[in-house]
Amino acid sequence: MFRNVAAIFVHLAGPLQGKKAGASSFTRCLHQTVIMAKRLHARRLDGIDKNPWVEFTKLAIENETVNLGQGFPDFAPPDFAMEAFRHAVTGDFMLNQYTKAFGYPPLTKVLAGFFGKLLGQEIDPLKNVLVTVGAYGALFSAFQALVDEGDEVIIMEPFFDCYEPMTLMAGGRPVFVPLKLNPSQDGELDSSSSWQLDPTELASKFTSRTKALILNTPNNPLGKVFSKAELELVASLCQQHDVLCISDEVYQWLVFDGNQHISIASLPGMWDRTLTIGSAGKTFSATGWKVGWVLGPDRLLKHLHTVHQNSIYHCPTQAQAAVAMSFEREQQHFGQPSSYFVQLPQATQHKRDHMIRSLLSVGLRPIIPQGSYFLVTDISDFKNKMPNLPGTKDEAYDRRFVRWMSKNKGLVAIPVSIFYSLPHQKHFDHYIRFCFIKDEATLQAMDEKLQKWKAELTP
Numbered sequence: 027m028f029r030n031v032a033a034i035f036v037h038l039a040g041p042l043q044g045k046k047a048g049a050s051s052f053t054r055c056l057h058q059t060v061i062m063a064k065r066l067h068a069r070r071l072d073g074i075d076k077n078p079w080v081e082f083t084k085l086a087i088e089n090e091t092v093n094l095g096q097g098f099p100d101f102a103p104p105d106f107a108m109e110a111f112r113h114a115v116t117g118d119f120m121l122n123q124y125t126k127a128f129g130y131p132p133l134t135k136v137l138a139g140f141f142g143k144l145l146g147q148e149i150d151p152l153k154n155v156l157v158t159v160g161a162y163g164a165l166f167s168a169f170q171a172l173v174d175e176g177d178e179v180i181i182m183e184p185f186f187d188c189y190e191p192m193t194l195m196a197g198g199r200p201v202f203v204p205l206k207l208n209p210s211q212d213g214e215l216d217s218s219s220s221w222q223l224d225p226t227e228l229a230s231k232f233t234s235r236t237k238a239l240i241l242n243t244p245n246n247p248l249g250k251v252f253s254k255a256e257l258e259l260v261a262s263l264c265q266q267h268d269v270l271c272i273s274d275e276v277y278q279w280l281v282f283d284g285n286q287h288i289s290i291a292s293l294p295g296m297w298d299r300t301l302t303i304g305s306a307g308k309t310f311s312a313t314g315w316k317v318g319w320v321l322g323p324d325r326l327l328k329h330l331h332t333v334h335q336n337s338i339y340h341c342p343t344q345a346q347a348a349v350a351m352s353f354e355r356e357q358q359h360f361g362q363p364s365s366y367f368v369q370l371p372q373a374t375q376h377k378r379d380h381m382i383r384s385l386l387s388v389g390l391r392p393i394i395p396q397g398s399y400f401l402v403t404d405i406s407d408f409k410n411k412m413p414n415l416p417g418t419k420d421e422a423y424d425r426r427f428v429r430w431m432s433k434n435k436g437l438v439a440i441p442v443s444i445f446y447s448l449p450h451q452k453h454f455d456h457y458i459r460f461c462f463i464k465d466e467a468t469l470q471a472m473d474e475k476l477q478k479w480k481a482e483l484t485p
Contacts, residue, residue: 156334178199178201303320417429435475
């Protein structure tokens with residue numbers, strides 16, 4: 027019979043052909059029906075259209091809360107970076123125009139020199155550097171350029187939430203491997219280092235279809251800094267199975283307690299198969315500038331150039347110029363007490379410790395992060411004491427808790443289950459994520475909310 031509604035209307039149209047008015051009206055109706063019958067969105071968007079950030083950002087606004095959810099500093103970037111941006115806007119008028127599509131030359135040059143020393147590589151500013159619209163732009167270009175239909179991509183859980191949809195949009199298949207908690211046995215707070223890879227399980231995820239592995243260190247949301255031994259395990263498996271590594275290192279300067287960030291591209295045999303992604307927003311506390319970059323061998327980066335050329339084409343010149351000047355300043359101060367890369371983690375560690383002490387006062391149990399903007403907090407005690415918080419059927423407990431906390435306690439966090447694949451979310455719905463890279467006034471406002479909460483808990 028007829029395959030769709032439009033075909034039925036075409037079949038019925040015959041008897042009306044001699045009646046002009048009726049035929050005209052019928053034609054318009056038929057045209058509208060055919061349009062409505064067409065699929066509007068591309069299949070690559072199936073299943074990824076709902077974004078949890080929309081709901082939880084809205085919660086922060088509607089309930090006049092202290093927003094400790096989304097990861098951004100609510101204080102000014104360093105003076106030298108602000109001055110660099112002012113100079114870029116008011117100085118050379120040609121900075122109002124296009125620059126080279128793959129990066130403003132002074133920026134690609136300073137990135138090549140700066141990171142070349144750290145990675146132990148001769149980096150060509152033209153062939154081995156791509157400047158993107160934030161680290162998001164770097165990730166998107168990498169997935170679109172290198173992941174093909176049916177390719178498998180290994181993603182460690184918990185993961186920054188765009189990795190899965192970007193894999194799916196490229197036609198790939200995400201393959202998840204969890205970091206597993208080895209809890210403290212002495213009653214002390216757990217550290218993000220307690221979340222570890224199982225070497226056997228990780229090895230089992232590599233198949234002939236594996237194209238890439240996504241590494242994020244320091245990790246968002248855990249704040250885990252991968253050790254050299256863990257990176258060597260990943261590197262060995264990538265080389266053994268001829269797999270690419272996309273290494274998201276946007277928090278590399280935010281490492282605490284004497285821990286050390288190591289770029290996997292610096293390990294033997296890894297430069298030629300690794301893309302290393304960075305962010306000026308995280309590096310200079312200026313997330314709204316949206317300047318990111320990706321470093322890697324020409325054999326990989328040339329394909330990202332193709333995607334970039336045919337999508338973004340070019341990033342704002344003035345922001346790139348400001349980042350270039352900021353890196354040039356850091357080159358002169360690198361490793362010294364005057365270096366922002368020394369000062370920022372010191373100041374941020376104090377904020378982290380402040381938040382840990384405050385959260386403990388109401389019975390929340392933080393996991394001490396080794397790096398990043400974030401700390402994850404165990405809410406198991408609350409889940410046991412008040413399991414029936416309002417929410418939809420089968421909704422993860424951490425989402426219901428965050429909604430309850432926002433409306434009743436005036437604090438917004440992010441449910442950690444959103445950083446897991448759907449089948450695994452129910453196993454990790456007793457954690458929430460707080461952002462601690464906040465101004466002192468924000469942390470004091472948090473303290474006031476928590477003190478009030480503590481008073482309500484006191485019999």
